[in-house]
Structures are given as C-alpha cells and as structure tokens.
Amino acid sequence: MTRRLPRTERSDARDNRARILDAARAVFGEEGLSAPMREVARQAGVGPATLYRHFPTKQALVTAAFTDRMAACAALVDRGLADPDPERGFRTAVVEVSVLHALDQGFSAAFLAAYPQAVDTAAARERGLRAFTRLARRAQRAGAVRADLVPDDLVLLLMANRGVRAGSPAATAAAARRLAALLLQSLRAPIDRLPPPVPLSFPGP
C-alpha cells in the first residue's frame, strides 16, 4: 500500500490559487472582464471566501491571471528590438503579438481594459507599449514604417485584432495573421527610400 503524504494547508492553498487562476483565465476569456467573481469561484470549485482570501479584488485576480501572458507579450517585443533589421523586427513583433492576443481573448480584454485602478496591469501595459513604440520608431527611422504612425496606432492594431474570432484557435490565429499582414502593408513608408543622390555633372561640349 502506498503511503500518501498528508497534504499540508500550504499546498492546498497553492492548489487553490492555481485552480482559481486557471478558472479566471477561462472565464474572463469567454465572458470578458465583466464576468462575476462568483463565476470564477464556481469554475475553480472553491468557495467565495477562499477566492477573496487569495484575491481581495477583481483587479488583483486579473493582474495575477495574466502576468505570464504580459511577460510573453513583452518578450515578443524585446525580441523584435534585438533583431538587427528594424523592419523585420517590427513586422515580426506585430504579427506575433497579434496572434498571442487573438488566442487569448481574456488577456486581450485585460490588456485593453480601461481599468484606472488596475495599477499593476496599467504599469505593465505602459511598459509594453513604450517598448512597442521604440520598435516602431526604430523602423520609422530606418524608413520602413510611415512617418505618421503614432503610438496610439499600436493600440488601434490591438483593438482591431481583438474583434477577430473564427471557428477554432487555428483559424483565429490565421485570421489574425491575415489582418496583421494587411495592416503592416498600410504601415509601410509610402515609397521606398531612394538610394543616396549622386552629384551629376554635364559632360563638356
């Protein structure tokens, strides 16, 4: 007979926390951030008291549920900045961030939510948007992205992407890629930069 270790309260708490976070991602992903806390508790199989002990506010729950996604999103932008080719770095990051957001509607809603009191989410979002803006600026300086692109356009891209849903995750990702490709085409600088001018002298008579 196998001897089972008695489960400590601490490991119970850890399990509950993990289950609550999984449920939060599922519920917010399906119903948006307006889904009630009690629905998260129900799906996690814990009582409201346990839920509120771990996460006293919805904002704390949203922040904790999407910390990993926020980091993954930031890593995609950082990878773009590490690409020595400014245009490729920008384009790749736009496509990959779009797909990441499209595949996790809960995260996308959390990222774009106007939660003035969500200090943690807002701070992480601001950091993410600042890095994304650096990436866009670098591509603009290289002449690869139109000069009239502003940081709010990056939010517009994410908002546009948020509306995209297809029948399966694979189809949603494919639709997000098609939309990103269309938008990237518009974001290119209107004409390729010309090679440097060459001083030309008229041949003598």
Add this chain to the structure above:
Amino acid sequence: MTRRLPRTERSDARDNRARILDAARAVFGEEGLSAPMREVARQAGVGPATLYRHFPTKQALVTAAFTDRMAACAALVDRGLADPDPERGFRTAVVEVSVLHALDQGFSAAFLAAYPQAVDTAAARERGLRAFTRLARRAQRAGAVRADLVPDDLVLLLMANRGVRAGSPAATAAAARRLAALLLQSLRAPIDRLPPPVPLSFPGP
C-alpha cells in the same frame, strides 16, 4: 381642463414594443447579445410576460431591434454601387459601414453573431454581404482593389472594426475612420494599372 383621450390597449402595446426595442438596443450594445432577456425587460420597465408576448425568443427581439440598422447598412452599400466610380464607391462604403458599426456595438454584435437559428438576421446579413461583395468585385475589375481580396475579408474588416472603442462616440467614429483608411490602403491593387501599351518600332538607320 384638457380632456385626455383614454389610452387604448393597442397604443399601450405599441408603446411597450417601442420601449422594449429601445432597451434591447441599449442593453445589447453595452453587454453584447449574451445579456439576459430579463435585463431588457427591466430597462424597458415592463414585466417578463409583456416582453415575451411581444418577442417570444431573444432571436426575434434581436432581429426586430436591429432591422433599421440593417437597412441603413444595406443602403450605404447600395449607394456605393450607385457611384459611377467603382473605387470611390467601394472606399466610401467601407468607411461609412465601419463608422455605422463602430457607433452601434449592439448592431455590430448582432450582425457578426454566429446565430445559426437567427434566420431573419442571417438572411439579411447574407444579402448585405453579397451586395458588399459585388461592390468589391466591381472595384477589383476596375483595377482599384487587389485581386486576392475575398468576401471573407469584408467580414474580417467588420470584425476588426468591432474591437475599436474610444472614450466618446465621436472618438470611436474617428478611430474607425483611421482604421478603415489603413485597411483600404492595403486593399488597393499593388500597382496602378499601366496605361495601354504602345507598339513601338525602332527608327530606321
């Protein structure tokens, strides 16, 4: 003293119906089509029995609530088709349909909802998309729109537009216009059509 006409049951029913439709547009616009029927009844100030007497199913309510919007949307596409300039007709319709959808999130949700049983909504949507496709095809034949645009891309445009929300209706409309302009730029045929070739003979020696 003014003599007031006694209100007939028929005019009561008419008032109730109008109030229910107003409430449905407001509730579905804010909370999406998943908002419960009882919330519509509450906002309309009628009992559930009255609501269900007028609209036995949510689908009947959604269809009735957005009939006018659906007709307005179809009229914008028809106006595009009536424009003798295929490119201008297409571009104007894309912008105006985008703004109409952005300003009425409830209608946009109803239009894009996968409601297999919503026969009326689905039929009107199919008619609308077919007209929109004719408009796009005409612009493609004129060489103004890229050849690889497919009808599903028109749905993608509407989905992208659905994600756009700003702080006020005016800002939302402006953001929808900016997104439509970006997307239209991508939808242009890659290069302008060249003027017809001219047979050239080499000058004799």
